[in-house]
Amino acid sequence: MLRKIELYLKPSRLNSLQDLLIKRNIDGMSVLEAKGFGLDSKLDKGGKRLIEDRLKVEIVCREEIVDDVIKGIKSLVTKNELGYGKIFVIPVEDAIRVSTREFGEKAVV
Amino acid sequence: MSVMKTLKKNKVVRSTSSSLNGQNLNPYEVARTQLKQTCDILGINDGTYEMLAKPRRSLVVSVPVKMDDGSLKVFDGYRVQHSTTRGPAKGGIRYHPDVTFDEVKALAMWMTWKCAVVGLPYGGGKGGIRCDPKKMSRGEVERMTRRFVSEILPVIGPYRDIPAPDVNTDAQVMAWIMDTYSTNQGYPVHGVVTGKPLQLGGSLGREAATSRGLFFNMLFALQVLGKPLAGLRIAIQGFGNVGYWFARIAKDADFKIVTASTSGGGIYNPKGLDPEKLQTYYKKNRTLEGCKEGDRISNQELLEVDCDVLAPCALENQITASNAGKVKAFLVVEGANGPTTPDADVILDKKGATVIPDILANSGGVTVSYFEWVQSLQEYFWSEREVNIKLRDIMENAFNAVHQTSQKRKINFRKSAYVVAVSKVLEAHKLRGLNP
Known part of the structure; x- marks a missing residue:
């Protein structure tokens, strides 16, 4: 079974994230520039949350390694260090590598 | 009034091995008193309390077993279905020298509350054989298990009563139960028992x-x-x-x-x-x-x-x-x-x-037992992560319900868990009505 891990994180952590994925034999991720605010965002003078820069990262992997990847992502941030983003895990029905026509788990290895 | 005080006042016969500060308390009386206190909080009348307190069905059986030395021993066995109001009875089978009918009745009642507080579609049951498996060979334990299952066969089944492991019973014993039941039915029935080995329809994630x-x-x-x-x-x-x-x-x-x-x-x-x-x-x-x-x-x-x-x-x-x-x-x-x-x-x-x-x-165990039963009925199996995530959701809902009741009624978590559980069973009783 495949799962997509979506996470939002501060740009400063991107290199470390890539390193830990490589360590787990995950050879790909998509990185999108994102903006947003959350409970821990700073406030402007009017008391409104500031829209801050973040990166949205998408990783598709086998379900068996999801927990290990999450553990790795959590290790990038000290516990209770606020404002470092969130992780979402989403089921993926299928994956197809267009060039080779491989599908399912083989397409994401 | 505390359970201890109530028990002392009622001069409960302390006849079993359940020891409290050196005193032996009858576990069924403890269970009844816990229920009475909960009924008092909820304003439930005596008749309804009696209905909730007494087991729905109890089966006492003799289990003759041919021992390895050629002698014949007869063990006392019990299967109690305390409640089947919210669904089939669910609960373990234990092998222990201290097993008594009253202990099994109490454990069956506690299973009713455990399944109800978590929101599983089960009643509560328990079974046991008074024996010392540590002094028996594996073959003797197997013959005892198979004969016991044959004796309780009419009351168990995937939609009636689903046993599980308990003290001194493991996945192998569950496999024997499943096999004995299936042999009698004439086809494999995986859903009759939980805690089975993975190869026979057990669930990933059950062990932890x-x-x-x-x-x-x-x-x-x-x-x-x-x-x-x-x-x-x-x-x-x-x-x-x-x-x-x-x-x-x-x-x-x-x-x-x-x-x-x-x-x-x-x-x-x-x-x-x-x-x-x-x-x-x-x-x-x-x-x-x-x-x-x-x-x-x-x-x-x-x-x-x-x-x-x-x-x-x-x-x-x-x-x-x-x-x-x-x-x-x-x-x-x-x-x-x-x-x-x-x-x-x-x-x-x-x-x-x-x-x-x-x-x-500790209701995570019976919750994944429930998942195993569902998977066995579907003959379709989930990944371990799926099991763990579903478990977390169910635990969170159960915890929140108990926490909210505890806040609302200003009672501790134990009383609150009982209030939540008994209320659910009572509600199901009311909806089903009394027949006739």
């Missing part, structure tokens, strides 16, 4: 389920208590299946495990213990005594060590009136069934310690 549920309950409790998680120290009593997996899961989540123990005693290390190293030692020596990972400590001293969370995961009646005052943990999560005596509960309450009661705290 009780501990995982315990861990989730601890996290939810810490959250509502507003306690920071960083650096929390957990003292665990017991290093069986529940204690070991709880230690492992908690350590993985960066909690510090400061104690672990087996029946002869345990070890203490305020700097933290590594469950894997303990497990390696335990597998080799079948005890933690003599393990060099920490200082030697008795099981009683363990309950009183400096820690934040205490997880009794061994036997019943460990935290008693004589040591409850010395418990330093602000949170007790009951991995075992009945580790806190009613008197000790009052003392912990007064101290301001929070107790997450057994019927909620």
Whole structure:
């Protein structure tokens, strides 16, 4: 079974994230520039949350390694260090590598 | 009035092995008194209380077994279905020399409340054979199991009553139960029992389920208590299946495990213990005594060590009136069934310690049993992660319901768990009505 891990994180952590994925034999991720605010965002003078820069990262992997990847992502941030983003895990029905026509788990290895 | 006081007032016959501060209490009377107190909180009348208190169906059987030496022994066996109001009865089968009819009736009632508090579509049941499996060969245990199943065959089944492992019964015993039942039906019936080996329709995640549920309950409790998680120290009593997996899961989540123990005693290390190293030692020596990972400590001293969370995961009646005052943990999560005596509960309450009661705290086991039953009925199996996530959702809902009731009625978690459970069973009774 495949799962997509979506996470939002501060740009400063991107290199470390890539390193830990490589360590787990995950050879790909998509990185999108994102903006947003959350409970821990700073406030402007009017008391409104500031829209801050973040990166949205998408990783598709086998379900068996999801927990290990999450553990790795959590290790990038000290516990209770606020404002470092969130992780979402989403089921993926299928994956197809267009060039080779491989599908399912083989397409994401 | 405390359970103890009520029992003393009612001059309960103390006839079983359930020992409380040196006194023997009849567990069925304890269970009835707990229910009575809950009925008083809910304003339930005596007739309804009696209906909720008495088991729906009890079967007492003789189990003749040909022993290896050619002799014939007859064992007493029981299967009690306390309630089938919310669904089929569900509960383990235990093999132990101290099994009594009253004990089985009490355990069946507690299963009803446990399934109800979690919201599983089950009633409660329990079974047992009065025997000493440690003095029997594997062949004798197998013949006893098969004959017992043949005797209780008319009352069990995937839609009637689904047994599970309990004291001294394991996945192999469940496989024999499944086989005996299936042979009688003429086709394989995986859903008649849970706790089966994986090859016969067992569920992934079942082994660690009780501990995982315990861990989730601890996290939810810490959250509502507003306690920071960083650096929390957990003292665990017991290093069986529940204690070991709880230690492992908690350590993985960066909690510090400061104690672990087996029946002869345990070890203490305020700097933290590594469950894997303990497990390696335990597998080799079948005890933690003599393990060099920490200082030697008795099981009683363990309950009183400096820690934040205490997880009794061994036997019943460990935290008693004589040591409850010395418990330093602000949170007790009951991995075992009945580790806190009613008197000790009052003392912990007064101290301001929070107790997450057994019927909620260790309900992860029966919840994944439920998942196994669902998978067996569908003949379609889930991944381990799917099991764990579904378990977390169910635990969270159950914890929230108990917490909210506790806040609303200003009662502790144990009373609140009983109020939630009994209310659900009562509601189901009302909806179904009395026939005729």
